[in-house]
Amino acid sequence: MSIFRKRKMGTPLSGVLNILGMTVAFAALYIILVQVHHDFTYNKEIKDADRIYCVSLPDWYTEGKYMVWLNRPPFEQMISTIPEIEAGGTGYLFGQDNGAIIGDGKNPTLSDPSVSIKMSAMNRSTLDVFGFELAEGSWDNFVSVWDYAFSESAAKKYGVGVGGHIMIRDWQSGTYHDANVVAIYKDMPMNSDLSSFEAICPIGDQSINSWSEWSYPYYFKAKEGVSKDDLEAAARKVMEDLIGGDADASDEEKAESIKRTRVHLIPLTETYFDQTIGNRNGASGNKSTTYTLLAVALLVIIIAFINFVNFFFALVPVRVHSVNTRKVLGASRASLILDCVMEAVSLIAVSLALAAAVVMLFQTSTAANLITCSTAFGANMSVGIFTIILGLFFAVVTSLYPAFYITSFSPALALKGSFASSSKGRVFRYLLVGLQFLISISLIICATFVGLQRKFMLSHDMGFDREELITANVNRTVGKSAEALSSKLREDPQIKDISWADGDLVKPSRMGWGRMYKGEQISFQCYPVAWNFLKFMGIPVVEGRDFTQADEQSENGVFIFNETAKNKFGFTLEEKMPGHMDEGEAEVAGFCRDFNFTSLKNEVSPLALYIFGKHPWRPLTTLLVRTEKNADIPAIMKKIASAVSEIDPTVNPDDVDVQLFDKKLQGQYVTEANFSRLITLFTLLAIIISLMGVFGLVMFETEYRRKEIGVRRVNGATIGEILKMFNIEFARIVLICFVIATPISWWIVNRYLSGFAYRVPIYFWVFALALVAVLLITALVVTARCYGAATENPSVTLKKE
Numbered sequence: 001m002s003i004f005r006k007r008k009m010g011t012p013l014s015g016v017l018n019i020l021g022m023t024v025a026f027a028a029l030y031i032i033l034v035q036v037h038h039d040f041t042y043n044k045e046i047k048d049a050d051r052i053y054c055v056s057l058p059d060w061y062t063e064g065k066y067m068v069w070l071n072r073p074p075f076e077q078m079i080s081t082i083p084e085i086e087a088g089g090t091g092y093l094f095g096q097d098n099g100a101i102i103g104d105g106k107n108p109t110l111s112d113p114s115v116s117i118k119m120s121a122m123n124r125s126t127l128d129v130f131g132f133e134l135a136e137g138s139w140d141n142f143v144s145v146w147d148y149a150f151s152e153s154a155a156k157k158y159g160v161g162v163g164g165h166i167m168i169r170d171w172q173s174g175t176y177h178d179a180n181v182v183a184i185y186k187d188m189p190m191n192s193d194l195s196s197f198e199a200i201c202p203i204g205d206q207s208i209n210s211w212s213e214w215s216y217p218y219y220f221k222a223k224e225g226v227s228k229d230d231l232e233a234a235a236r237k238v239m240e241d242l243i244g245g246d247a248d249a250s251d252e253e254k255a256e257s258i259k260r261t262r263v264h265l266i267p268l269t270e271t272y273f274d275q276t277i278g279n280r281n282g283a284s285g286n287k288s289t290t291y292t293l294l295a296v297a298l299l300v301i302i303i304a305f306i307n308f309v310n311f312f313f314a315l316v317p318v319r320v321h322s323v324n325t326r327k328v329l330g331a332s333r334a335s336l337i338l339d340c341v342m343e344a345v346s347l348i349a350v351s352l353a354l355a356a357a358v359v360m361l362f363q364t365s366t367a368a369n370l371i372t373c374s375t376a377f378g379a380n381m382s383v384g385i386f387t388i389i390l391g392l393f394f395a396v397v398t399s400l401y402p403a404f405y406i407t408s409f410s411p412a413l414a415l416k417g418s419f420a421s422s423s424k425g426r427v428f429r430y431l432l433v434g435l436q437f438l439i440s441i442s443l444i445i446c447a448t449f450v451g452l453q454r455k456f457m458l459s460h461d462m463g464f465d466r467e468e469l470i471t472a473n474v475n476r477t478v479g480k481s482a483e484a485l486s487s488k489l490r491e492d493p494q495i496k497d498i499s500w501a502d503g504d505l506v507k508p509s510r511m512g513w514g515r516m517y518k519g520e521q522i523s524f525q526c527y528p529v530a531w532n533f534l535k536f537m538g539i540p541v542v543e544g545r546d547f548t549q550a551d552e553q554s555e556n557g558v559f560i561f562n563e564t565a566k567n568k569f570g571f572t573l574e575e576k577m578p579g580h581m582d583e584g585e586a587e588v589a590g591f592c593r594d595f596n597f598t599s600l601k602n603e604v605s606p607l608a609l610y611i612f613g614k615h616p617w618r619p620l621t622t623l624l625v626r627t628e629k630n631a632d633i634p635a636i637m638k639k640i641a642s643a644v645s646e647i648d649p650t651v652n653p654d655d656v657d658v659q660l661f662d663k664k665l666q667g668q669y670v671t672e673a674n675f676s677r678l679i680t681l682f683t684l685l686a687i688i689i690s691l692m693g694v695f696g697l698v699m700f701e702t703e704y705r706r707k708e709i710g711v712r713r714v715n716g717a718t719i720g721e722i723l724k725m726f727n728i729e730f731a732r733i734v735l736i737c738f739v740i741a742t743p744i745s746w747w748i749v750n751r752y753l754s755g756f757a758y759r760v761p762i763y764f765w766v767f768a769l770a771l772v773a774v775l776l777i778t779a780l781v782v783t784a785r786c787y788g789a790a791t792e793n794p795s796v797t798l799k800k801e
Contacts, residue, residue, distance in 0.1 A: 015347075017696060018311045021689040022351035022391075025304035027358035028685055030387045031371060032297035034380045038191045038373040039290045042272040042283070045189035047131030048221065051086070053228065053265035055218040055235070056277065060512055060523030061605050065278045066264050067512075068217045072208045074242055074261075075218045079125070082234045084226040087129045090216040091122025093282035095197030099169035099655065101176060102158050108167050110176060114652065115158065119168075120197035121145075123204070127185075129221045130194055137162035137183035145201050149183035154198035175477065175650050191373060193271075193282035214512065217281035220265065228265055235263040256521055279509035288755075289675055296682045299439050303686050305394055306432045307693040312344070312402040323406055337403040344399035348391045367681070370674045430733060433697050436690040437737035437774065443683040444770040445745040446752070449760070450676045453753060456600075456760045457669055458662070462506070463595025465538030468496070469661035470625040470633070471504070472640050477648045479619030482530075488643050494631040499536035500620040502528035506597055506665055513608070515577055522569050524561070524606035527597070530620060531611060534560065534592055537624075544573045544590025547611055554613035556584035565606035566591045579610065580617055586610075599668050600758040624661075633660070687774075691781050698726065698785040719791055726786045730778050738771045745770075 043049055055075060059065035072090065079088035095118030103112040124142055135152050142149060146168070150160055160166060164181040179201075188194035207213040222231045243249070243257045266274055273287045323336055356377070362368060363375055377384050478485060479500075486498045503510060505527075514523045531547040534540075542563065551558040557579035561571055571588060579586030594604045627636055641656040666673065709722055746762065753759040 015311075017692045018307055019347060019351050019354070021304045021307050021692045022348065023354040023358060024685055025301050025689060026352055026355035026387060026391055027362065028300050028682055029297045029390075030355065030359055030383060031362060031375055032293050032682075033383045033387060034373060034375050035371050036290055036294050037380065037383050039272065039285045039287075041191055042285065043189075043192045044269050046192050046194060046268065049269050050267070051222045051224065051226075052129060052268040053220050053222065053231065054268060054271050054277075054281070055220060056264045056266055057261050058259075058264070059278045060260075060514055061525065062278065064276060066266070066276050067214075067278050068266075068281050069214050069279060070216055070218055071211050071214050072216050073211055074239055075216075076208060077242070078235050078238045079220070081238060082231070084223055084231050084234055085220050086223045087125055087221040088219065089123040089126030089129055090203060090218050091126040091130075091200075092120045092217065093193035093196065095120050099176070100158075101167035102160060103166070106164055108165065110167070110650070114169075114655075117154070117158065117199055118197045119148075119199050119201070121201050121203045123202055126219065129219045130188070132188070133186045135184045135186050137181075139183060141180070141182035142202055143204075145204055146177060146179040147182045148179050148199050148201050149185055150181060150199045151187050152184055153187050155181075155184045157198075175648075190379070196283065219268070228267065232263060232265045235265070239263055252519075253516075260521060286671070288752075289671070292752075293675075293678060293682075296443065296679060296686075299443070300682055300686050300689065301394075303436050303439055303689045303693070305398055306436050307689060307696060308344075308347075308394075309398050309402070310429050310432050310693060311696055312340075312399060327407075333407045336407045337400070340403035340406065341396055341399045344395040345392060348395035352388055352391050367677075370678050370681075372674075429697055433690075433693055434733050434737050436693050437734050437778075438741050440683075440687050440690045441734075441738055441741040441770050441774055442745045442748070443679075443686050444773060445741070445766055446748055447676075447679045447683040448766045448769070449749045449762070450672075450679050450752065452760045452763075452766070453756065454669060454672050454676045457672065457756075457758070458666060460596075460600060460758060462600075463539065463593060464505070465626075466661055466665075468627045468629060468631065470627065470637060470640065470658065471661050471664055472623040472625070472644070472656060472658040473504075474621050474623060474644055474656070475648065475651065476619050476621060478644050478651070479621040481647045482620060482623075485623070485643055485647050488646070489625065489640065492636065492639060494628050494636055496626045496628050497532075497536055498626070499533045499624045500530040501533060501622045501624060502618075502620050503622055504664065505537070505622075505624075505661075506599075506668055508598060508668075510597075517569060517577070522606075524565050524569075524608050525597075526608045526610050528610045528612055528616075528620060533609065533624075536626065537595075539595055540593050541590045542593050544588075546590065547609075551589070551611040552613065554587070554611065555615070556581050557586040557613045558611040559586050559588045560590045560592055560609045561588065562592055562604065562607045562609075563594045564604050565608065568606055580612060581615060586613075596758075601756050603757045687777070691777060694730065694778055694781050695785055698730075698782050701726070719787075723783050723786050727779050727782050730782050731775060734771070734774055734778055738767075738774075741770075742767055 046052070054068055055070065056066035056068045057070065059067045075088070075090070079085055097116045098119045099114045100117045101108045101110065101112050101114050103109060124139055127139065127142075137149070139149075141147055148166070148168070150158070155161065160181050162181055162184060166179050166181060167176040168179040169175070170177050203216070207215065220231060220235075222228070239261050240258055243254050243261065246254065246257075249257070266277065271277065271280070271282060272285045273290075274284075275286070277284070326336060327333070359375060359377075368375065374380075474485075482500050486500075489495055489498060509525065511526045511528075512523060513526045514521060516522075529547075530536075531549050531551050534546055541560065543566075544560070547558060547560065559577060559579070565571060571591070573588060573590065575588045576585035577588060578584075592609065596604060597607060598605075623640070625636070625640065627633065637658045638653075640658050641653040644656045645651050645653045712722060712725075745767070749762055753762070
């Protein structure tokens with residue numbers, strides 16, 4: 001290992017920079033590979049996942065999309081009549097926080113503290129679809145909506161057991177209800193939708209005979225040997241038979257219904273990445289985003305290994321004397337090559353060990369929230385082993401060529417000459433640094449546009465007034481007393497106005513209604529609101545009239561459609577249309593200006609604002625509060641929570657969901673925000689590692705061009721001219737790389753932005769900014785490293801040389 005010792009003694013700073021660059025690169029690679037592995041194996045560890053299918057129908061609103069929220073009668077009939085189905089059922093594959101009182105797990109009281117548990121619901125038959133395994137208790141007792149089963153980890157966490165009694169908050173009333181713990185099931189795979197909840201209760205026979213309630217996701221498990229196409233064909237046959245048996249429908253109506261209810265099965269293993277699912281049941285990912293993160297991580301590794309290769313080649317002129325001296329003394333070429341390879345492996349091993357420490361620091365930092373899964377080594381053994389093998393493989397590969405090259409010279413030639421100024425070696429080193437610049441410039445441009453698009457989505461005019469707006473979601477008990485709560489809050493002079501709605505204004509989807517109109521089936525999303533909602537939100541009515549307080553007493557409800565619905569369906573003010581009542585039709589009072597009620601990824605679709613009238617399905621439970629300018633927002637939010645608790649004393653003020661509207665809006669773009677931060681983080685890493693490479697190359701150039709610098713100084717060159725000479729060389733490389741990076745970056749950015757219905761323009765100044773930033777940073781690094789060589793006494797330099 002004499003070569004390694006000589007290297008460490010001769011260039012300690014370069015060695016340290018190299019190790020640091022590889023450390024950061026390996027840590028970044030491991031973290032991203034954990035996320036990539038999680039994404040590509042999502043739901044695949046569920047038992048018999050390859051035979052489980054999510055049932056869907058063509059989406060009512062967007063062609064090419066599918067909806068998974070279904071009505072129950074036809075799919076229950078499929079489960080009971082199709083022999084190819086081994087098991088089937090309905091269930092929600094996401095956990096929602098709900099209040100629970102555990103107490104001693106046997107006799108809890110309302111005076112005991114409450115906890116928040118992630119809960120879900122599914123039928124007994126659905127448990128067989130997903131292969132739930134009992135650890136304790138019996139599924140025979142899993143019958144009523146107040147019979148709960150906990151996962152093993154959750155049971156341990158909350159201290160509950162089979163036969164125990166707890167209290168669960170009722171979703172609708174908000175009051176606590178006695179519940180039984182009837183079963184404990186084994187923990188489901190972590191990288192699956194089945195790990196998103198801690199406890200489940202049965203759905204039972206809710207809406208089992210209702211053809212109009214579309215609130216139930218269904219899953220089929222095919223028998224072994226049954227293909228997706230065969231099961232799909234059988235399901236479509238049942239649906240066609242059901243529609244064909246409707247004696248009241250015409251042939252045209254039957255044909256239209258068959259087209260709209262054509263069953264489409266989505267493999268459970270593909271639901272995570274499937275972009276055709278509209279309002280999904282479970283987690284989702286974006287394959288392009290995952291591939292992008294993987295590509296960025298690999299680019300960071302490439303940049304780091306370029307430094308590694310450059311470092312080895314930079315030391316060839318120093319090593320060639322030592323290596324060939326050992327040749328003269330009898331060392332074999334194979335042993336010298338092995339020394340060089342082991343040196344590289346040793347450096348990589350040190351970097352991998354330090355990278356593990358960096359990952360552990362990452363796990364305890366706020367940056368860990370950017371990853372949707374655990375980065376713990378114990379949970380990702382395969383990823384850790386792959387990272388180690390990849391690192392060692394690259395160490396061997398990247399060291400072999402320099403090792404063969406350095407041992408290829410004859411001892412006589414090597415001991416006489418200097419190889420510092422080898423033109424081939426110099427071109428090779430500059431090409432590698434140029435590749436680093438190319439990658440860094442491209443990443444800067446792409447990261448900037450990702451950040452700009454995120455800011456654009458948060459600041460874009462969505463068509464309504466977002467200023468001084470607070471929102472709160474309350475339970476139905478409070479919703480039934482909306483007028484009392486509004487009156488109490490209006491006593492505060494800082495509160496300008498109040499309105500109510502049925503759920504958040506901006507969300508992925510909401511209640512969908514289908515209606516027959518002029519002989520055709522039409523579909524639109526429906527958003528029940530208070531009579532003053534449009535005026536409160538600053539949304540103008542462009543035709544007809546606004547809602548009035550008298551509409552709250554209408555018999556059949558009142559519609560106001562958006563412009564998109566009016567133009568798409570040809571509505572007029574003379575129209576009437578069935579509302580929420582079984583009999584009678586609701587008035588179409590007017591048409592409002594379009595506004596964005598979903599993410600800016602989507603175009604505006606048909607929407608109906610709706611007043612229930614005197615016979616509402618349910619109370620409105622989303623409170624909207626407009627404050628005066630410069631109001632004490634924290635005090636008002638606290639007052640809202642207290643007022644809610646006064647209306648319903650079972651509600652703890654700290655549990656009331658009160659937020660600024662803009663903060664809640666940011667929740668729609670969590671994926672984009674995390675993606676933007678990750679891309680920015682890895683771009684900074686790439687720049688830092690690239691600068692380490694530039695620093696190392698400049699250090700090499702100044703070290704082995706000391707004689708040239710000394711001669712130039714003796715001949716009258718100033719320090720500034722020496723610095724200019726080196727800076728021009730690197731500026732040329734940066735400019736060439738920028739010319740190549742520009743079209744590549746434009747293509748990548750355009751592809752990314754094409755996924756948004758509303759997007760920022762591709763600004764030229766971003767490209768210019770990336771060029772200026774890289775030029776300035778490179779100039780600082782080059783100048784800082786060259787200054788020492790440029791100011792050295794030329795007589796001393798020439799004497800040494």
